[in-house]
Amino acid sequence: xxxxxxxxxxxxxxxxxxxxxxxxxxxxxxxxxxxxxxxxxxxxxxxxxxxxxxxxxxxxxxxxxxxxxxxxxxxxxxxxxxxxxxxxxxxxxxxxxxxxxxxxxxxxxxxxxxxxxxxxxxxxxxxxxxxxxxxxxxxxxxxxxxxxxxxxxxxxxxxxxxxxxxxxxxxxxxxxxxxxxxxxxxxxxxxxxxxxxxxxxxxxxxxxxxxxxxxxxxxxxxxxxxxxxxxxxxxxxxxxxxxxxxxxxxxxxxxxxxxxxxxxxxxxxxxxxxxxxxxxxxxxxxxxxxxxxxxxxxxxxxxxxxxxxxxxxxxxxxxxxxxxxxxxxxxxxxxxxxxxxxxxxxxxxxxxxxxxxxxxxxxxxxxxxxxxxxxxxxxxxxxxxxxxxxxxxxxxxxxxxxxxxxxxxxxxxxxxxxxxxxxxxxxx
Amino acid sequence: xxxxxxxxxxxxxxxxxxxxxxxxxxxxxxxxxxxxxxxxxxxxxxxxxxxxxxxxxxxxxxxxxxxxxxxxxxxxxxxxxxxxxxxxxxxxxxxxxxxxxxxxxxxxxxxxxxxxxxxxxxxxxxxxxxxxxxxxxxxxxxxxxxxxxxxxxxxxxxxxxxxxxxxxxxxxxxxxxxxxxxxxxxxxxxxxxxxxxxx
Numbered sequence: 001x002x003x004x005x006x007x008x009x010x011x012x013x014x015x016x017x018x019x020x021x022x023x024x025x026x027x028x029x030x031x032x033x034x035x036x037x038x039x040x041x042x043x044x045x046x047x048x049x050x051x052x053x054x055x056x057x058x059x060x061x062x063x064x065x066x067x068x069x070x071x072x073x074x075x076x077x078x079x080x081x082x083x084x085x086x087x088x089x090x091x092x093x094x095x096x097x098x099x100x101x102x103x104x105x106x107x108x109x110x111x112x113x114x115x116x117x118x119x120x121x122x123x124x125x126x127x128x129x130x131x132x133x134x135x136x137x138x139x140x141x142x143x144x145x146x147x148x149x150x151x152x153x154x155x156x157x158x159x160x161x162x163x164x165x166x167x168x169x170x171x172x173x174x175x176x177x178x179x180x181x182x183x184x185x186x187x188x189x190x191x192x193x194x195x196x197x198x199x200x201x202x203x204x205x206x207x208x209x210x211x212x213x214x215x216x217x218x219x220x221x222x223x224x225x226x227x228x229x230x231x232x233x234x235x236x237x238x239x240x241x242x243x244x245x246x247x248x249x250x251x252x253x254x255x256x257x258x259x260x261x262x263x264x265x266x267x268x269x270x271x272x273x274x275x276x277x278x279x280x281x282x283x284x285x286x287x288x289x290x291x292x293x294x295x296x297x298x299x300x301x302x303x304x305x306x307x308x309x310x311x312x313x314x315x316x317x318x319x320x321x322x323x324x325x326x327x328x329x330x331x332x333x334x335x336x337x338x339x340x341x342x343x344x345x346x347x348x349x350x351x352x353x354x355x356x357x358x359x360x361x362x363x364x365x366x367x368x369x370x371x372x373x374x375x376x377x378x379x380x381x382x383x384x385x386x387x388x389x390x391x392x393x394x395x396x397x398x399x400x401x402x403x404x405x406x407x408x409x410x411x412x413x414x415x416x417x418x419x420x421x422x423x424x425x426x427x428x
Numbered sequence: 429x430x431x432x433x434x435x436x437x438x439x440x441x442x443x444x445x446x447x448x449x450x451x452x453x454x455x456x457x458x459x460x461x462x463x464x465x466x467x468x469x470x471x472x473x474x475x476x477x478x479x480x481x482x483x484x485x486x487x488x489x490x491x492x493x494x495x496x497x498x499x500x501x502x503x504x505x506x507x508x509x510x511x512x513x514x515x516x517x518x519x520x521x522x523x524x525x526x527x528x529x530x531x532x533x534x535x536x537x538x539x540x541x542x543x544x545x546x547x548x549x550x551x552x553x554x555x556x557x558x559x560x561x562x563x564x565x566x567x568x569x570x571x572x573x574x575x576x577x578x579x580x581x582x583x584x585x586x587x588x589x590x591x592x593x594x595x596x597x598x599x600x601x602x603x604x605x606x607x608x609x610x611x612x613x614x615x616x617x618x619x620x621x622x623x624x625x626x627x
Contacts, residue, residue, distance in 0.1 A: 014505075016508075018522050024532075054479060060486065092554040236462060240458070241458050269444070277447075280487040281500060281530075
């Protein structure tokens with residue numbers, strides 16, 4: 001049964017059947033083959049229940065928040081302000097790239113949006129200051145992935161819903177690993193530029209007056225972060241409610257910047273609904289599939305199989321990490337998540353791993369998947385912004401940061417508190 | 429035929445705006461609700477329920493727009509290596525399965541609607557909304573998606589039969605990463621130039 005399921009799944013996905021239809025067809029096939037009861041009859045009720053799930057309302061909200069921010073011009077100002085603050089380090093503006101990505105990530109739930117936004121602003125600086133193009137591009141591709149680790153995060157919402165874990169806790173758990181990973185990225189740049197100073201470009205200098213003057217430009221992202229994450233931390237709002245507050249805050253920021261027009265809002269809503277419909281279609285099918293695989297006892301069977309293998313927690317951890325590293329080279333991240341997490345999370349939780357901790361681990365693995373070739377969405381985004389040369393430059397430039405991410409995964413293994421400390425404070 | 433597809437495209441834009449407006453309304457409703465609850469210890473009551481309906485209806489009404497924009501994710505690692513004809517065949521298979529699966533959901537969703545109608549069920553919140561109302565709007569969105577999906581299938585098939593496979597590819601194949609990114613870049617650049625004009 002296990003291998004039939006895996007086989008059919010690989011087949012439909014490899015044949016490029018739309019992921020939503022692929023998961024649905026797999027569900028129908030498994031129910032046909034292994035179930036005595038006609039599970040298909042439940043599909044209407046189940047799809048309706050998934051479609052109006054209040055937790056999932058956060059998804060269009062965060063997509064909309066991103067669409068508005070993208071069109072409000074706050075990213076340019078934020079980048080230009082951060083450029084004045086960090087470029088004295090060896091590696092110069094590449095540290096600004098990481099810092100901007102981390103800061104933008106605290107308002108955005110998507111890694112693609114983060115890389116695209118910061119990339120657009122930063123790209124012009126490469127030639128101006130004589131940077132190594134490859135490494136510079138790599139910092140944007142890698143920095144952009146922070147979008148889903150530093151809360152808010154669309155992927156954490158999906159993980160929370162799939163595994164029935166608390167989305168607010170997942171958000172809070174992502175904060176320290178997000179900051180640590182950003183710092184590790186910067187250290188990576190620092191080390192590389194100390195060894196090969198010619199990669200680091202020419203330093204720029206800013207006066208303190210300039211720096212202070214630019215500070216207000218950092219305010220809008222901060223306001224949105226406080227609206228979204230602050231309201232959760234303070235216990236005022238649930239994950240979905242905080243997302244609604246984020247949308248309102250973003251609208252206010254855009255209005256103050258005089259960017260809020262009916263036309264702009266129309267475009268933002270169109271983009272939002274296309275993306276949200278795509279995500280919801282996958283989730284509806286995934287819910288049905290999960291129902292089928294639980295009903296026919298597949299989850300139990302996989303669990304028994306893994307238990308029989310008698311792996312130690314450390315071996316299980318390494319196996320899961322390797323599994324996602326390999327799969328992540330070939331699969332788009334959202335699809336990878338909905339197809340695997342419902343099976344793998346129960347195994348990990350049964351083996352004694354904390355579901356929130358595992359959620360953070362999964363998100364970091366998804367980040368890795370975004371910058372590992374041949375399929376790595378952030379590589380494509382950065383290459384697309386650049387419009388010349390070969391994508392290999394981006395792949396090579398991003399490679400050192402894959403190692404950094406592995407280091408982060410190891411750190412998470414040795415110090416689970418990195419993820420679990422803040423959530424434990426909030427639940428008190 | 430092309431005029432028909434242009435009409436279809438326009439319909440999906442309107443339905444997306446309708447869906448988007450519902451989501452925007454939901455965001456305001458919930459935002460107001462949080463503020464009322466925090467500072468005035470009162471509540472609208474049922475904002476969460478309405479937002480749930482907005483999600484169901486809004487996304488159902490936007491499925492077709494995502495289909496026409498080829499925004500539904502497909503894994504194309506292997507697909508990209510195949511010859512063009514085989515790819516086009518897979519495009520038709522994928523589209524048919526997609527329409528079929530959501531057609532099935534709409535079909536069974538209709539049963540859910542009938543049941544709600546017969547039992548006269550109402551939502552559990554203070555609002556006591558008859559569940560048939562949001563369910564009917566949801567089914568309508570799914571039905572719209574299925575109809576437009578079938579139209580797209582027939583349109584693409586017609587193109588292939590008249591030897592215009594290239595156009596069919598643009599209608600139903602996966603968007604290549606380049607295509608995706610090119611659009612994103614065009615968007616961003618257009619915005620940047622508008623901004624520098626404004627300065």
